[in-house]
Amino acid sequence: MSYISIKDLSYQYPIGKKQALKTINLEIEKGKLYTIIGENGSGKTTFCHILRGFIPYFHKGELKGTVSIDGKDLFDYEIEELAIKVGYVFQNPFTQISGIKDTVFEEIAYGLENLGVEREEITARVNEVMDLLGIQYLREKHPIHLSGGQKQRVVFASIIVMEPDILVIDEPTSQLDPHGTEEIFKIINIMKQKGKTIILVEHKMELIAEFSDFVMVLQDGNLVMQGKTEEILTDERLLSYVGALPQYALLGLEMIKHNLSIKKIPITERQSEEIINNWLRQKNLVS
Numbered sequence: 001m002s003y004i005s006i007k008d009l010s011y012q013y014p015i016g017k018k019q020a021l022k023t024i025n026l027e028i029e030k031g032k033l034y035t036i037i038g039e040n041g042s043g044k045t046t047f048c049h050i051l052r053g054f055i056p057y058f059h060k061g062e063l064k065g066t067v068s069i070d071g072k073d074l075f076d077y078e079i080e081e082l083a084i085k086v087g088y089v090f091q092n093p094f095t096q097i098s099g100i101k102d103t104v105f106e107e108i109a110y111g112l113e114n115l116g117v118e119r120e121e122i123t124a125r126v127n128e129v130m131d132l133l134g135i136q137y138l139r140e141k142h143p144i145h146l147s148g149g150q151k152q153r154v155v156f157a158s159i160i161v162m163e164p165d166i167l168v169i170d171e172p173t174s175q176l177d178p179h180g181t182e183e184i185f186k187i188i189n190i191m192k193q194k195g196k197t198i199i200l201v202e203h204k205m206e207l208i209a210e211f212s213d214f215v216m217v218l219q220d221g222n223l224v225m226q227g228k229t230e231e232i233l234t235d236e237r238l239l240s241y242v243g244a245l246p247q248y249a250l251l252g253l254e255m256i257k258h259n260l261s262i263k264k265i266p267i268t269e270r271q272s273e274e275i276i277n278n279w280l281r282q283k284n285l286v287s
Contacts, residue, residue, distance in 0.1 A: 003030035003197055004051070004166070009065035011046060011055060020046040022221040024065070033188070033198040035208045035229070037242050038218035044201045045091075047218070048168050050074075051199060053082040069166070084115075087164035091171040091201075093151035096158075097143045104138045104146070105130070108157045115162075129161045133187055149180025156187050166197045173204060185211060205246040209233050209267035217241050234265040248272040255279075 009024040021043045028034055036044050049055045056063050057079050067074040069085065077085065090096045101107040105126060112122045130136045135153050138146065143154060152172060159167065169188065173181040185207055192198060192211065202208055208215065208229065215232040217225035219241050225232055232238060234249050245253075251272060252265035262279055266272040 002027035003070060004028035005066075005068045007066045009050070009067060010062075011050065011064070012062045013046075013059065014061045016061070018221075020221050021050075024223050026216065026223065026226065028197065028199070030197050031192075031195045032213040033192050033200060033211060034214045034216060035200045035202055035212040036216045036218060037201075037203060037208070039242060041220075042218040043221040044218055045170055046221075048088070048170050048199065048201060051166070051168050052086050052088045053077065053079055084162060085164060086166045086168055087159035087162060089152075089155055089159055089167065089169040089172055091174055093148060093155045093175075096155045097151060099144065102142055103140050104135070104143055104154050105140070107143045107154055108161055111158055111162050125161050125163075126157075129157045132190065133157050133160070147180075149176050149183060152176065152180065152184055153187065156184070160187075160191065164196075166199070167191055168199045170201045171203070172200075173202065173207075181207070203242070203244075205233065205244050206248075206268070209246045209248070230264075230267055233267045 004027075006024055006026040009021055010019050011021045012019045024047070036047060038044050046055070049059060050063070050067060053074065055061065056075070069077070074082075098107060098110055101110055108126045108129065109122050112125065117125075130139065133153055133156065135150075135157060138150060138154065143151065146154065172184050176184065181204065188198065188200065189211055200212070212229045214227065215225070215229050216223060217232065217238065224241060225235070225237065233246050234252070236245070236253065238245055246267045248266045248268060248271065252262060252275065255262050256265070260279060261282070262275050264275070266275050
């Protein structure tokens, strides 16, 4: 049974001349990681805004179709209720740091304070999340003085501490270096292992291949491809939509074009090593 069900969803911004999303139909399973890919202007952030309730509660415009979460129509949720149900991580961590707290601990606790959670529970939950994400060493630092990667981890902590069932994450690594990107995907994987339903906007193909369960491709507001990660990331049509495939998938496709028999096209480094080693053994080139 679908956890999030989207039927005939279309949306046009108040001053937009065309629809940002066009007749989207999608079923999202609970506890899975769905990645949305597409070029700039394809509708990725608009889609995220709808799931979070920014549309229509903040952005108005013309919205058609239905969205239900956990069997309840999205628009039957109170905005406060939806804020607890769905955690949202912005692309730029600088815009999500409150700017009014003097320490990382206080910043992470801020949302719980607004909900009126008891002080002892706040302390316990914040400490638990900081331990989980490995950021206790930032505890007394001022949030404004952190690096971009550190800010992004604090933002994640401030969302996770609210214990949402769903995480909507909009290009969290776009402004991070490789180390910062690795740290963020460690957090995303932790949340996946904890059974959270995750909708992730991302463009780094190798990371999508490693962690994602399903991939959705948007182009000009249309959902042009959707399916299991291995199906989408080995489909050459993706090159015409986003101009990229995982490097390991490209290797597999080249092997097939050169009549080298392989059982499947790899999308990760591990799969690539297995397939190449199997092929070499078939040819008696390795023992």
